[in-house]
Amino acid sequence: MKLSAASLRQRKSVSPIPMLTAYTTPVARCLERAGIPVILVGDTVGMVEMGFASTREVTLDHMCYHIGAVRRGAGDTHIIGDLPYDSDRDPETALRSARRLLEAGADSVKLEGPKYEVIRHLVAHGIEVVGHTGLTPQTAANFRQVGREAADAERVRAEAVGIAEAGAFLIVLEHIPTTLAETITGTLPIPTIGIGAGPACDGQVLVINDAIGLGDRWPPFSRQYAYMSRTIVEAASTYAKQVREGSY
Secondary structure (H helix, E strand, C coil): CCCCCEEEEEECCCEEEEEEEECCCHHHHHHHHHCCEEEEECCCHHHCCCCCHHHHCCCHHHHHHHHHHHHHHHHCCCCEEEEECCCCCHHHHHHHHHHHHHCCCCCCCEEECCCCCHHHHHHHHHCCCCEEEEEECCCCCCCCCCCCCCCHHHHHHHHHHHHHCCCEEEEEEEEECCHHHHHHHHCCCCEEEEEEECCCCCEECCCHHHHCCCCCCCCCEEEEEECHHHHHHHHHHHHHHHHHHHHC
């Protein structure tokens, strides 16, 4: 049964929330069969699937395409769609963009940073919103851990509080110190979803390509549960050998 935003919010401090990204129908189908309750169709697709240098090159059309593919594979799973760079630059633009993601198949949308007015506007129009603070790849100059200095930690904490107060039902905390994530998780009334933020969060999200080892490089805070790149190379090599030998 698909979980609603309200039911996910009620898992705060009750039941940890496992979340993975997906970008294609067959992967989404596998995640639903595995019992993953929430799939994030993230703008990470630009870097891990499309070969872009950053997520800033991902467009709204790209996101709608991949959200549609994931929805066709996971009809009973809550899907969060990322609002790509500059598609949420003001409340009205964000509302138009969010509606397109919902039409494509998303149940809720995620946006990066302390865009309190945008969040309030979306929520006022019936759109469920997931916030995101800490490392925000759309605007970050690099991928170093955020919130290590006291002033920066306070900024991240204040952003998290503001995002929750604006009406978000979940918040992603990316690449921040474990102690800071624990403080924020203990402060907020909504679930925190960590990625490189330690085990104290109410849930965790991981990029599927990182989880299955599909790619060449992975962030230091990721974890691999398989090595599909190796499997693909082995399978393709065996196939090529059989063709060359005439045994296929």
